[in-house]
Amino acid sequence: MVGYVLRRLLQSVLVLLGVSVIVFGLLHLTGDPTRLLLPLEAREEDVRQLRALLGLDDPLWVQYLRFLLRAVRGDFGVSFKHQVPALTLIRQTLPATLELTAAGLGLALVVAVPAGIVAALRRNSLLDAVCSVGVLLGQAMPVYWLGLLLILVFAVKLGWFPAAGRDGPLSLVLPAVALGAFSMARIARMARSGMLEVLAQDYVRTARAAGVRAFVVTYKYALKNAAIPLVTIVGLEFGVLLGGAVITETIFAWPGVGRLAVDAIFSRDYPLVQAIVAMLATLFVLINLIMDLVYTYLDPRIVFVRAKP
Amino acid sequence: MLSTFRFVAAIMAMVAALAGGGLAAPAEVWAAGERDVTIAQGIDAEFLDVQMTNNIVTLIINTSIYDTLLTRDKQLQLVPALATSYKLVSDKVWEVKLRQGVKFHNGEPFDASAVKFSFERINRGDFKSPQKGWFAPIEAVEILDPYTVRFHTKVPDPAMPARMTLMYQLAPKYVAQVGDAQANLKPVGTGPFKFVEWTKNDKIVVEANDAHWSGKPAVRRATWRPIPELGARIAALQTGQADLIVNVPPDQLQNLAATKTVRVEKTPSCRIIYFGIAQIKGGPLADRRVRQAINHAVDVQGIIDSVLLGNGKRINSSMPPNVWGYDPSIPFYDYNPKKAKELLAAAGRTNIQLTLQAPNGRWAMDKDIAQAVAGQLTENGIKTNVKIIGEWGSYVRSVLDHKTEDIFMNGWCLPSLEPDHWVTPNLHTGEPVSQYSNPEVDKLMEQARAEMNVEKRKQLYSQLLRLVRDDAPWLFMYSQMDIYGVNNRIKWTPRGDESIRLTEIGF
Numbered sequence: 001m002v003g004y005v006l007r008r009l010l011q012s013v014l015v016l017l018g019v020s021v022i023v024f025g026l027l028h029l030t031g032d033p034t035r036l037l038l039p040l041e042a043r044e045e046d047v048r049q050l051r052a053l054l055g056l057d058d059p060l061w062v063q064y065l066r067f068l069l070r071a072v073r074g075d076f077g078v079s080f081k082h083q084v085p086a087l088t089l090i091r092q093t094l095p096a097t098l099e100l101t102a103a104g105l106g107l108a109l110v111v112a113v114p115a116g117i118v119a120a121l122r123r124n125s126l127l128d129a130v131c132s133v134g135v136l137l138g139q140a141m142p143v144y145w146l147g148l149l150l151i152l153v154f155a156v157k158l159g160w161f162p163a164a165g166r167d168g169p170l171s172l173v174l175p176a177v178a179l180g181a182f183s184m185a186r187i188a189r190m191a192r193s194g195m196l197e198v199l200a201q202d203y204v205r206t207a208r209a210a211g212v213r214a215f216v217v218t219y220k221y222a223l224k225n226a227a228i229p230l231v232t233i234v235g236l237e238f239g240v241l242l243g244g245a246v247i248t249e250t251i252f253a254w255p256g257v258g259r260l261a262v263d264a265i266f267s268r269d270y271p272l273v274q275a276i277v278a279m280l281a282t283l284f285v286l287i288n289l290i291m292d293l294v295y296t297y298l299d300p301r302i303v304f305v306r307a308k309p
Numbered sequence: 310m311l312s313t314f315r316f317v318a319a320i321m322a323m324v325a326a327l328a329g330g331g332l333a334a335p336a337e338v339w340a341a342g343e344r345d346v347t348i349a350q351g352i353d354a355e356f357l358d359v360q361m362t363n364n365i366v367t368l369i370i371n372t373s374i375y376d377t378l379l380t381r382d383k384q385l386q387l388v389p390a391l392a393t394s395y396k397l398v399s400d401k402v403w404e405v406k407l408r409q410g411v412k413f414h415n416g417e418p419f420d421a422s423a424v425k426f427s428f429e430r431i432n433r434g435d436f437k438s439p440q441k442g443w444f445a446p447i448e449a450v451e452i453l454d455p456y457t458v459r460f461h462t463k464v465p466d467p468a469m470p471a472r473m474t475l476m477y478q479l480a481p482k483y484v485a486q487v488g489d490a491q492a493n494l495k496p497v498g499t500g501p502f503k504f505v506e507w508t509k510n511d512k513i514v515v516e517a518n519d520a521h522w523s524g525k526p527a528v529r530r531a532t533w534r535p536i537p538e539l540g541a542r543i544a545a546l547q548t549g550q551a552d553l554i555v556n557v558p559p560d561q562l563q564n565l566a567a568t569k570t571v572r573v574e575k576t577p578s579c580r581i582i583y584f585g586i587a588q589i590k591g592g593p594l595a596d597r598r599v600r601q602a603i604n605h606a607v608d609v610q611g612i613i614d615s616v617l618l619g620n621g622k623r624i625n626s627s628m629p630p631n632v633w634g635y636d637p638s639i640p641f642y643d644y645n646p647k648k649a650k651e652l653l654a655a656a657g658r659t660n661i662q663l664t665l666q667a668p669n670g671r672w673a674m675d676k677d678i679a680q681a682v683a684g685q686l687t688e689n690g691i692k693t694n695v696k697i698i699g700e701w702g703s704y705v706r707s708v709l710d711h712k713t714e715d716i717f718m719n720g721w722c723l724p725s726l727e728p729d730h731w732v733t734p735n736l737h738t739g740e741p742v743s744q745y746s747n748p749e750v751d752k753l754m755e756q757a758r759a760e761m762n763v764e765k766r767k768q769l770y771s772q773l774l775r776l777v778r779d780d781a782p783w784l785f786m787y788s789q790m791d792i793y794g795v796n797n798r799i800k801w802t803p804r805g806d807e808s809i810r811l812t813e814i815g816f
Contacts, residue, residue, distance in 0.1 A: 005421055032706075032746065033702075035705055041742065046441065068352060083356070083361065089509065147541075155544050156548055162550055163541050163550055164536045164541040164542070164545050164550065165512070252538075253541055255511035260510065264704065265702075268702055
């Protein structure tokens with residue numbers, strides 16, 4: 001087990017290294033940021049001076065190594081645009097994003113898992129049909145459209161929630177719903193199909209035949225087994241949600257890391273983009289690692305052994 | 310919860326008023342929040358160290374915290390601020406008297422040393438200020454006494470008063486003590502509002518500085534909120550979450566009119582929109598007749614009326630009406646497809662094909678305007694394709710690298726409102742934005758920007774603008790209409806320089 005975790009951690013480091021190379025390369029392909037940092041009427045000499053100040057005159061590999069050596073010490077450099085350490089900016093904005101992502105995912109799970117189970121248990125009923133339509137809508141609605149619709153109905157018409165910003169728990173509701181809707185649909189579908197599969201298994205039939213109460217069959221035998229694919233999905237969804245937060249945060253003026261990332265990309269703020277990507281990638285890798293470990297709890301038969309050649 | 314609190318506070322205010330003096334109006338007892346405003350713009354401030362930015366939104370926010378030496382009133386005329394008067398001692402020396410008894414928010418006194426410090430800080434080699442260019446003609450600041458300074462310029466510079474409207478004053482001891490980084494996070498100025506808090510991408514809060522030299526502001530507390538998405542910004546206004554929002558596009562005016570608690574305010578802005586014609590590329594565009602034909606082939610007023618629903622004001626040359634130097638007697642190009650065809654025929658360019666580039670979402674309805682222009686050009690014998698470059702960074706690069714398509718859309722406004730800043734950067738040979746070269750125009754610009762006699766200077770600009778109009782380096786379009794959504798509980802009208810002054814808000 002410990003060996004497995006260590007091995008996975010090592011793999012994660014390789015993944016992150018790969019991510020850093022790709023991001024670094026892509027960013028530098030987009031071109032010189034100095035033009036965007038200076039006013040349109042700035043002279044060529046100002047541009048040259050700033051480029052030297054930012055260290056952009058050095059060869060690319062020197063810049064990459066410098067980035068890497070600093071990054072391992074937790075120093076991602078100073079944001080070109082904000083002139084503040086990139087990590088400070090992330091520290092300020094990450095809590096808002098995690099709060100939104102957790103709320104979106106939490107909401108998705110709370111609604112989707114019971115809905116999926118009910119739909120599976122009452123297969124082909126009206127309830128199942130309603131759930132299917134819900135899933136279809138959830139997956140088909142683009143988040144920006146849903147977001148604006150929610151604002152129009154629940155903020156402007158009904159006045160229940162604020163339209164934008166991060167001011168207390170009420171302001172979290174609309175962005176969380178907008179963000180969670182897509183995942184909700186996917187999780188509900190997975191929960192339904194997972195349950196259906198398990199319910200068709202022999203041991204469920206046997207348990208029923210043996211007279212075990214329906215409640216116990218459903219929740220103790222079936223659900224725990226149906227949960228394994230769900231765990232995988234939840235891990236992946238977390239990544240999807242972190243990505244989706246970019247749009248949701250922009251629509252709802254949520255002060256998170258997604259909006260910071262968009263601004264940073266548009267202004268070619270290399271250090272900030274690199275820091276944000278590194279941080280999100282680390283988060284994503286860690287969560288997937290944790291999810292893998294959760295499997296062993298759910299299904300003790302899953303053991304981590306080195307594959308024999 | 311909040312409304313309950315407001316209600317209780319209102320009752321208390323009323324009781325206090327009755328107890329205090331019967332029918333006398335409650336002098337300064339307001340319910341919580343009653344004198345507070347929230348302003349929503351599209352982006353957050355980049356810096357609260359005002360010398361680190363040239364971004365208009367950032368400057369607007371900073372103007373509530375910092376004062377400048379001179380400023381502009383509602384009619385955009387120069388008026389005293391931290392400087393009470395200025396005079397020209399010789400062609401290259403300006404003497405400025407400073408306001409006495411002014412204190413920074415931290416209690417530090419404002420005097421000549423602050424002026425010298427603030428100027429020299431911008432030019433510090435390791436200080437990455439994008440404002441260096443604004444003050445490039447200034448050689449040095451000399452302190453005569455604690456309330457008198459002299460600016461020595463490298464060349465005669467009639468734009469000095471305009472530059473003084475951009476000289477934001479920082480507290481020297483405070484900045485030295487806390488350092489540049491901290492001065493940005495906890496700004497200290499002499500302005501009408503004191504900094505309270507800044508949550509990145511969420512809000513900036515300032516509160517009234519009752520000791521301000523211009524008197525107590527009516528607004529007690531103001532919150533600047535960045536709400537990037539237009540729909541959410543409008544919703545925030547409609548729900549009362551915001552009292553003032555910026556950049557309402559013309560097609561949303563009807564939507565806003567449906568909400569009874571809000572109104573629309575608009576004013577022609579200093580920002581002009583034009584289509585540059587890349588003369589330096591050579592080919593047909595080097596021929597003045599072709600450029601004139603382009604101007605005759607587009608029904609600018611028709612486009613303003615149909616695409617912008619009337620929200621724009623035609624420009625006759627390269628300056629908007631609210632910038633000093635504008636000459637209203639210069640005629641517009643008339644929409645005359647026949648004349649356009651004749652000009653093309655005379656130039657022997659009856660069969661040309663052009664590409665026009667425009668951004669998407671930078672200026673109100675930019676893409677639609679570009680398409681309408683290209684459509685009319687094509688219809689009138691100048692076949693024009695549209696290339697939309699959505700990413701602003703790439704767009705800027707094409708302009709600055711002088712690699713634009715044949716025609717490029719551009720918008721222009723600088724906070725100085727100095728006439729030279731509308732012509733030199735856009736039209737002088739070799740300037741980053743200019744895709745045009747005409748020695749005659751260059752000479753006039755150089756003359757005008759060094760002419761110290763006001764009347765002569767005005768004449769030079771008139772001559773210059775007329776020459777530019779006739780040589781047609783641009784397809785002259787319009788000055789943009791700035792449209793705001795305002796909650797009816799506040800009294801406010803917009804300014805022509807895109808700025809929002811909290812001190813101009815009443816209730």
